[in-house]
Amino acid sequence: MSLSKFFVLIIFFYLSFSGYSQNKNLHFNPTVYNSEDSTVKKILIRWEKCLNGDVPLEIIEHQDNRLQLIGFCSDAISPDYQYILLNVRNIKDNIFELKTLSYTNSETNGINIIAVFNILAICDDNKIRFIDPFLYNLKEWTLIEKNGICLHMPPSISFDFPIIDSLEKFNRKMANLFEVRPIPFSYVLFESYSKLWEIAGFDFRDDMFTTSQQRGIALTPTNIILSSIPVHSHEIVHLYIRQKWGEKANNWFNEGVATFLGGHRGEPLKHHLQKIYFFLQNNPKINLKNLLEYQKVDDYADFRYIIGGEICKLIYEIHGINGIYSALSTADDSKSIYDYIEVSLNVNRNDLHAFLIENIKKDIK
Numbered sequence: 001m002s003l004s005k006f007f008v009l010i011i012f013f014y015l016s017f018s019g020y021s022q023n024k025n026l027h028f029n030p031t032v033y034n035s036e037d038s039t040v041k042k043i044l045i046r047w048e049k050c051l052n053g054d055v056p057l058e059i060i061e062h063q064d065n066r067l068q069l070i071g072f073c074s075d076a077i078s079p080d081y082q083y084i085l086l087n088v089r090n091i092k093d094n095i096f097e098l099k100t101l102s103y104t105n106s107e108t109n110g111i112n113i114i115a116v117f118n119i120l121a122i123c124d125d126n127k128i129r130f131i132d133p134f135l136y137n138l139k140e141w142t143l144i145e146k147n148g149i150c151l152h153m154p155p156s157i158s159f160d161f162p163i164i165d166s167l168e169k170f171n172r173k174m175a176n177l178f179e180v181r182p183i184p185f186s187y188v189l190f191e192s193y194s195k196l197w198e199i200a201g202f203d204f205r206d207d208m209f210t211t212s213q214q215r216g217i218a219l220t221p222t223n224i225i226l227s228s229i230p231v232h233s234h235e236i237v238h239l240y241i242r243q244k245w246g247e248k249a250n251n252w253f254n255e256g257v258a259t260f261l262g263g264h265r266g267e268p269l270k271h272h273l274q275k276i277y278f279f280l281q282n283n284p285k286i287n288l289k290n291l292l293e294y295q296k297v298d299d300y301a302d303f304r305y306i307i308g309g310e311i312c313k314l315i316y317e318i319h320g321i322n323g324i325y326s327a328l329s330t331a332d333d334s335k336s337i338y339d340y341i342e343v344s345l346n347v348n349r350n351d352l353h354a355f356l357i358e359n360i361k362k363d364i365k
């Protein structure tokens, strides 16, 4: 049985037999609701008020150098969701873990599981407060700092090369290229993408069990990179783009520039070009004249990253960093993007397919 089918069954069970009103946002597992523990009872009252939106969900910030509040669990909370509190357990001293399932249930789409997530509650002097599980779990991790970079690694990971040095070297390279001071950042390294979400407090969310577990996220403007790749250069490039262009960076070129300079999913652009070259040979109906219409190549790459990366590489070879700056300053509409590609590469759109195939062929040799 798949994990999501299992959770649908759980919901069905509680809606059918729990006896609680379905108008409430939160249903309790009866064993939780009947707990005799006075602290658990207080926690339940507080949690119910938070999920009903009666009181704000205040999460205690963890005192850590620059790893600011991330609060991923808030992704699983919305006025549109309903909840089942599956379990409450005392994990340490006065700290309790609440395992909650959130879902939507509509006539048109039926039951849709959003997440099963674990938030932590602490009871101090009869006051209940909540703790971000991500920052709590990170407390036991190894922290290495060097020149503005804080690397957080789980105790289970060890590498035979100094990751911090590689991160710092690439960071300096990007600072030089983008003509700014090196950006300080926190880098949190995970064994896998699903582990990242597990540390963030999730047992389940729909994007955590992807085929490719080599993934990362750049949280801007807080400059935190979460990744299952030891040196995820692509995400570092995003920090520089964000700093210089803010929200205005062209969305399509943003990924192309990051892939050109930092590769994608831990592999250099050339690796992906080799794959897309054969993909295009096997799919002759694809015409790169309309490249913005195409999305996925496979579970690892999109056209936006790979063809975008190749186009940014070609722009850089002709115009240098100013060509990249202009690409990132281009408006987000398709016409502006095609116009800039034509002008910067000096190629007519009708000839773009042959032009790109010829250049990819050269670049993968």
Ligand SMILES: [Zn+2]
Residues within 6 Å of the ligand: 234, 238, 254, 255, 258
């Ligand atoms: Zn990216």
